Amino acid sequence: MNAPVTRRNAVLGIAVAATSLAAPSILRAQSAGRVVVVGGGFGGAACARALARADAKLQVTLIEPNQTYISCPFSNEVIAGLREIEAQQFGYDKLAAGGIGIVTQAATGIDTQTRRVTTGDGTTFGYDRLVLSPGIDFHFEALPGYDAASETMPHAWKAGAQTLLLRRQLEAMADGGTIAIAIPANPSRCPPAPYERASLIAHYLKSRKPRSKVLILDAKDAFSQQRLFEKAWKELYGDMIERVALSQGGRVTSVDPTTRTIVTEFGNYTPDVANVIPPQRAGRIAAIAGAADATGWCPIDPVTFESKLVPNVHVVGDACLGGGIPKSASAASAQGRACAGAIVNLLAGRAPDAPRLTGVCYNVVAPGYGFSLSGNYEPRGDIFAEVEGGATSPVDAPRELRAREAAEAERWFETITADTFG
Structure with a gap:
């Protein structure tokens, strides 16, 4: 074992x-x-x-x-005003000093x-x-209308200018407004990250614009660490976050950037802020x-x-x-x-x-409140398969554990960025 x-x-x-x-x-x-x-x-x-x-x-x-790499992990905190974009930026000087030729x-x-x-x-x-x-x-072809929508309906799925644009749109939104987050089907980058984003945006709204709402339009019925997220939402944010799953008509089929309209299989939405993450x-x-x-x-x-x-x-x-x-x-x-x-x-x-690979995913849903999922993976035939030995945060863990895992997430980020970029 x-x-x-x-x-x-x-x-x-x-x-x-x-x-x-x-x-x-x-x-x-x-x-x-x-x-x-x-x-x-x-x-x-x-x-x-x-x-x-x-x-x-x-x-x-x-x-x-790019001369500077901007990290996607922890960029949701930038959107929510908990972190500045400079904390996400890393250069390649240490790699060059280690004998690697850097071509910009x-x-x-x-x-x-x-x-x-x-x-x-x-x-x-x-x-x-x-x-x-x-x-x-x-994959713009899979979402009609979005090729012209990134400046009005930012994805913020590549950290940098889009991250700051979405943050500015949230800051400009009036109290009582709605931000819609459109989440694509898998495979996609960091599948739990949109739900972390919804959580941290709700944290920002709760403290700054408490009459506002977060609407999740989801192309999936189930998602990674769902029970942990939903428990945190209920505990921290009450009914501030609403999720429309795939079977409820949550899959986005097209967008209209001129009117900021999101079209789903069962209805249209025109939120005050639209964060559309394309396939x-x-x-x-x-x-x-x-x-x-x-x-x-x-x-x-x-x-x-x-x-x-x-x-x-x-x-x-x-x-x-x-x-x-x-x-x-x-x-x-x-x-x-x-x-x-x-x-x-x-x-x-x-x-x-x-190879035998170990991966860990942290989600921070509010300052001092985090949870994690880790797994071991090895080749099985033509793919990597998860093997016995992973771990996930218990759903009914005390807040002390949530606080420790939020702190561990910070240490993980410091470790992986130092080990990668020096």
Whole structure:
């Protein structure tokens, strides 16, 4: 039987779990080669850093268009006025100091035959192994009207300008107004995060605009940690939050940005503030590389993270079809490190070890009130499957435990960002 994931293990998070993945073979590796990593989020940056640490002879290049990464975890607190956007920003100086070449350009083309990546300024980079960690893009075709709606009905699902736009709209909303949050079906980035957002917005409204409401329009009937969220909503916010599930007509079918109207299967809504999160797919460069299939996501070999569609290309993070492992920062970080171990072994002519990944997801629904879900994952056939040993917060836990888990969430964020970006 596998040992359970304890609260302390969850706080340490992926930094500990991923370090143990194939560690002996990584430390002995000394194989020269060129690895290009596209995407500097939790998956890509963690992979690049692990590669550089594993083998000083490797030429590791990280291609990322932004000089500063803005973290999605904890960005809901920025929307609710509990945190400033600066606390979400991380640079790549420490990665550069560790021997990683940082290219501040967008990857615009990939030739998998000649193994070259082209950037927006026309420069090309050859590789022996390529890692794609492009995160998500939005599937606008699946939500008619939204391609012109992001400035009036912000998604805030990529942290940054949209996060601040939604915050400003909340601040400008009159007391007694309604904010609607439209949630897409899975697969999507961090499935519990929209419900955390609804909670923290309700916290903001309760203290600033107590006659206001939060309306959730949901394309799902059930969601992760639902009982914990619903108990917290009842305890903290009374009837301030209303959720319309899929079977009640909650799935959004189109939007009209000119009137801020949200169209569902059973009716229309025109809230004062509309936070519409569109359906998602892998970041565009994955399709350019030929690594995305008809689902819009990237099938991989779960042992090596190598694409099943194109050779010598690996995919980590939100973009990949990971089976049971969620699309989250902790999962992306673990995948990046495990992928680095596999690449080092492949370049050295060794068979990679099967990884065992640990992921943890924290949700903070009010200051001092949090809960978590953790799991262990390993390859089973063509996907990652959850194996025995995960842990979730008990529904009837005392408030003291909720306060401890909120504090643990803060420590987890400090740990994963330091381990990823230095």
